[in-house]
Amino acid sequence: MEKRPLVLLVDDEEDLCLLMQMSLSRMGIDTHSAHCLSDAKKCLAEHAYDACLTDLNLPDGNGLQLLEWINEHGPSLPVAVLTAYGNMEIAIAALKAGAFDFVSKPVNPKHLEQLLQKALNTPAEPKQLQTDALEHKMLIGQSQPMQQLRVTLKKIARSQAPVFITGESGTGKEVVANLVHRLSNRNEGPFIAINCGAIPTELMESELFGHKKGSFTGATQDKQGLIQSAHGGSLFLDEIAELPLSMQVKLLRAVQEKRIRPVGSDAEIDVDFRVISASHQDLEALVQQGKFRQDLFFRIHVMDLILPPLRERGEDILLLAQHFIHKISSEWDIPAKQLTARAKEFLTGQYYPGNVRELRNIIERAITLSDDGNIDLPQLQSAPQRQMAQLFASSAEPSLHNGLTDPPQSAKKLPEEGLEIFLEKIEKEILLNALNLTHWNRTVAAKKLGMTFRSLRYRLKKFGLDTDED
Template identity: 50%
Template structure:
């Protein structure tokens, strides 16, 4: 870490010496202050890549240092050192702008990991706004999106847990990935997990891993999600669906920065940044006793709200252009556009399913239209807003479908298998002639070709005469 400098603030000479020696061995230059006043003098006269401060100081607290740095040196990462188990203080510091925290007694390996991340974060400040914006894969230039991008850039520099709230389909995972991508952990793993998709009896082993022989079927050691994400970011999607019995164990893992694999008494240190999201109202769930208040408090250090599509209608046009371009590239030689009337219809639509619904509407229109310009009739917006009760259609029994979807691992995987079977049966019936198979199924040749491409079935030997 050549040409890097740290400021250490602690009133105990032994701690100052220990921290200084550790950072010196990492190749850093160090200054050490015994109180807040001395620290402010150093901060005014020097430039630093990281500041480490104890919480209890003779003439103030570490929070005073954090607030001073936020007001005067916002690009400087500052980490606080707290008494073991005093999470309220650590959370208060991160809410005030602290980069991260360390528990006493200080674990030197954890210290080195924190310093590496902090120095990387301070060096990220040299990137231009255009360079940073180019790495955020969020389409739109509305005021709501510009505000969201600004928040993402700021939060990427921190290690504080972020709770991402927003309706279904707004792109919460995309936001989480952007925070990870722009931060000092970008070169490490981003591990997303849908908390509601893991069977309750497997949650602990999935998150914490297990030792061989811990339970029936545990034929070898397996690392859990926390270990897989160590050094990087763990994204807890739909965190509201975590079983109550598991929430306290997740809380402990986050606070102690360690996990205990199933079947062992030994803890494994993990270094992860926690991002979480849900479309549910966590505050309401806490009030009902359905979500632990202490875990919510730990996850919701910083809250980031993702706006629904109806609050950023000016972004619909660039989103449509982006989605159609992606659909075209899937087929390789299409140049699909949308009529002005159809675009106006989309701008007037409420999009209860947000961007995910827009993608579904355009994909359906893309596959159904027989030409290269999507019109209002291709959008089928009325069909998009009707549910089973509105249509009056009887609901088929889903028992067998439900069981088979579970066996496939997800509903998407199951539906893909069904669609593959239908397409292949049609091709076989019509002697592998795609044009005839499309007519048999009552869909356009373009729609049939797109489905084959999407499901990787487009290499069949067949005749395609029209």
């Protein structure tokens, strides 16, 4: 017969322990109860538990002290804390201190059951080889910041705490969010990724929360929202700063109560999901400016992951370039090409405002352009870069070569189309880069380019890139 799991319940309210004991027993879980901190430590020293559920207020201490003690003596034991209803601050402090999850009092038996199922599913030691293989396959990079990120990732993946990922566009926030999910005990559930900036405001509530048939014009049938689709898994809210304030209130409620109400419905639906969110914006600054709710910020910002820009992960550039060469070649079913020494030098010297995504695009274009087995400088440089290089070469000092002086570079190396057109081409490419990087958000693009919105719009009009009449 399979051994029943054993859970330690720590609460000074004996009746509550008894109640929880009864509902857990129905789930096939055995329990021991301790009513103070010292009894709890004694139990933990004498028995091997599969999980621990502790109240925060204990007669001789508190649940956070117990959590600290467990972190020192048996760090692999999942510990969940019981918190007074609505006391989010303390629940968040517990998650930050390493609690697996929390459950609000009065305890909802359904939540307790979901929480313990997750806790008991968490292997004491993650299957090292399996997780390492997954991580190395999905997340390329050996630089110091990436190694640090891997350590934090593993710790984070084992808890249920909300994770907030910051980093410039294209640094790999979605890759990391997906990895947090895949390494967690929710990995058999769905991973639902939503780009909050891409959903039109008027459709947002129905997209996130779902709707009932007939709740508005066009709602011809019931629709399940994206939050409900994440039930049992993880919900990735990319560009969360783009959520309008009205939606932030609704999201806060969903995250806090784990319940949603579809548009036009009277009934609420229980949803069990872990929130992973990301933004390239400074959310704290947005809170100061009143553009992002502080309570939601605290709720989603329990665990932090910071993705540095690619230019600060120097040694990863070539690793990533090789990774993309192999990946793309195998997708296109062609032999992998080699980077020449000049190509490697070029790649490591770039600034990469679009980070890993930009590097991938450069490699993809280079593979397309290369006619032989190599990738060299001409295939990596963009058209303006090539023209610029030619221009600089033409204005260089005559060099000594084999003891002879090279003939001076002639005017044919100057841009054939004339300086104005040449510079306009470069300007247009930079504007397009900035717009692509910011998903065509002209305000952000103007900021990135260090110019006013008005000046950007003027230039876009000049190149026929702006059809906006306002």
